[in-house]
Amino acid sequence: GENVEQHPSTLSVQEGDSAVIKCTYSDSASNYFPWYKQELGKRPQLIIDIRSNVGEKKDQRIAVTLNKTAKHFSLHITETQPEDSAVYFCAASESGTASKLTFGTGTRLQVTL
Amino acid sequence: NAGVTQTPKFQVLKTGQSMTLQCAQDMNHEYMSWYRQDPGMGLRLIHYSVGAGITDQGEVPNGYNVSRSTTEDFPLRLLSAAPSQTSVYFCASSRTSTSYEQYFGPGTRLTVT
Numbered sequence: 236g237e238n239v240e241q242h243p244s245t246l247s248v249q250e251g252d253s254a255v256i257k258c259t260y261s262d263s264a265s266n267y268f269p270w271y272k273q274e275l276g277k278r279p280q281l282i283i284d285i286r287s288n289v290g291e292k293k294d295q296r297i298a299v300t301l302n303k304t305a306k307h308f309s310l311h312i313t314e315t316q317p318e319d320s321a322v323y324f325c326a327a328s329e330s331g332t333a334s335k336l337t338f339g340t341g342t343r344l345q346v347t348l
Numbered sequence: 349n350a351g352v353t354q355t356p357k358f359q360v361l362k363t364g365q366s367m368t369l370q371c372a373q374d375m376n377h378e379y380m381s382w383y384r385q386d387p388g389m390g391l392r393l394i395h396y397s398v399g400a401g402i403t404d405q406g407e408v409p410n411g412y413n414v415s416r417s418t419t420e421d422f423p424l425r426l427l428s429a430a431p432s433q434t435s436v437y438f439c440a441s442s443r444t445s446t447s448y449e450q451y452f453g454p455g456t457r458l459t460v461t
Contacts, residue, residue: 244388265358267448270445278438278452279391286448324390334379334442337407338390 236264237262239327241339248315249347256326256342259307265327268301268308269336282323283310315346350374361429363439369424369456378444379424383410385455391438397422398445399457410454414452422444429460439441 236299248254260268269284285292285299286307292299301308303321312319321342326336356372373380381396397416413425417447422441426433434438439453 239390241390255422269448278454282443283451284448332445334381334445335393335396335406336391336450338383338392340388340390 237265237327237329237337239325239337239339241325241342241347244340245343247345247347250317251297251313252315254310254312254315254319254344254346256310257307258309258321258327258339259305260327260337261304261306262304262327262329263306264329267333269300269326269330270297270299270310271324271326271338273324273341275321279286279324312344315344317346317348319344320346352451353440354437355444356456357454358457359395360459360461361426362461363429365429366405367426367429369426369437369439370419370451371422371424371453373441373451374420375441375443375451376421377443378419378420379440379445380416381406381440381450382412382424384415384433385438385439394424394437401413419423426458431443431460434458434460 241258265319270281272282273279296313298311322341325339378399380393383391388424392408395414428444437456440450442450
């Protein structure tokens with residue numbers, strides 16, 4: 236089955252700096268890669284996703300890049316703000332079963348003033 | 349639209365007790381799934397269903413049963429609770445198994461003593 240590894244497990248940045256979280260996956264059949272943000276005590280919320288037919292996607296301060304050859308994808312957050320502090324999860328799913336996700340272990344992002 | 353609802357929000361069980369975690373959605377989604385979330389482990393898929401009457405196992409199905417008699421409901425049953433089942437449980441749904449966005453419920457925090 237699919238295996239997703241996520242790094243780092245914790246990340247502390249100063250407000251205004253950029254943050255980068257990286258994930259690798261094992262199954263070359265995976266073709267959908269979402270990122271979820273989870274605030275303390277809340278449910279995961281989808282913040283951005285990318286499909287295997289594109290290499291990069293951007294939504295305001297958030298961007299995701301995908302390297303299918305190397306089987307890794309990354310989340311980039313620019314101009315970080317205190318409200319970006321949360322746990323971020325990457326995930327991957329196989330072709331034909333986009334809803335069946337394998338998650339990474341999460342990155343706790345702390346944005347300090 | 350209530351979205352995905354879960355009950356109860358909190359539950360404490362003694363080892364060996366059984367219980368059912370309830371999950372319902374009012375979006376007429378075909379695909380529903382259960383995840384458990386443990387510290388440092390991310391979300392792991394327990395069971396999923398691609399439609400009424402159809403269920404399948406995920407990554408960590410042992411100790412759990414599911415059924416899907418209606419489109420709206422997808423209960424998760426713990427047959428004989430064990431301390432290792434202490435976790436936060438999330439139900440999620442999506443329009444179909446090939447839909448990209450999943451909607452998560454608020455979660456149930458279960459403690460087994």
